[in-house]
Amino acid sequence: MEIRLHDKDFIPFISAQELDFAIQNMARLIEDDFADDVPVFVGVLNGSFMVVSDFMKHYKGSCEVSFIKMASYEGTTSTNEVKQLIGLNQDLAGRTVIIIEDIVDTGNTIEELKELFKKQNVKHFKIATLFFKPEAYKKDIKLDYVGIRIPNKFIVGFGLDYDGLGRNLPEVYQLKD
Ligand code: IMP
Ligand code: MG
Numbered sequence: 001m002e003i004r005l006h007d008k009d010f011i012p013f014i015s016a017q018e019l020d021f022a023i024q025n026m027a028r029l030i031e032d033d034f035a036d037d038v039p040v041f042v043g044v045l046n047g048s049f050m051v052v053s054d055f056m057k058h059y060k061g062s063c064e065v066s067f068i069k070m071a072s073y074e075g076t077t078s079t080n081e082v083k084q085l086i087g088l089n090q091d092l093a094g095r096t097v098i099i100i101e102d103i104v105d106t107g108n109t110i111e112e113l114k115e116l117f118k119k120q121n122v123k124h125f126k127i128a129t130l131f132f133k134p135e136a137y138k139k140d141i142k143l144d145y146v147g148i149r150i151p152n153k154f155i156v157g158f159g160l161d162y163d164g165l166g167r168n169l170p171e172v173y174q175l176k177d
Helices: 016-033 049-058 108-118
Strands: 003-005 008-014 040-045 064-074 077-086 096-104 124-132 145-149 172-175
Touching: 016 049, 016 124, 016 145, 040 049, 049 064, 049 096, 064 108, 096 108, 108 124
Parallel strands: 040 064, 040 096, 096 124, 124 145
Antiparallel strands: 003 008, 008 172, 064 077
């Protein structure tokens, strides 16, 4: 069923079941790669709260979780400036840090995060993202774990918003053209 948020219409795109499958898959891969380690998962707020919650329930190994708040979007377009709104208050030197993103679009946020964690002397810095828009990506930074590749169209739901609305939708919708 089509939905309306503010002034725009959205159509169903990815079901809750497909989302869960993709998240489960990422959790397995990371478990295998870091079985002997205690990774710190860092969720990027606001968008990643649902991904992180479901991911943590699927991840069976020892781990920690923390959050950082970044913002770059205004409405449906990315601004080039990424702001850090809430920082980390934990010493992560020598730790395995795995960023958990809802979506990687231009890559500006990821680039900013990479710089930030380089200064912290972490042992490993990895990136996991539920969604990736390859056509919008402008960086060479490798994405280590990608859930679902999607076309360069605006989506909402499962944590992702359009000007604040839509984050509570349990499945993902795509902007109708
Ligand atoms: P980037 O810095 O351009 O890679 O964008 C990253 C952030 O922009 C994501 O973490 C989201 O918060 C937001 N974003 C990118 N694409 C979408 C979208 O299709 N819908 C909603 N938010 C998006
Ligand atoms: Mg985000």
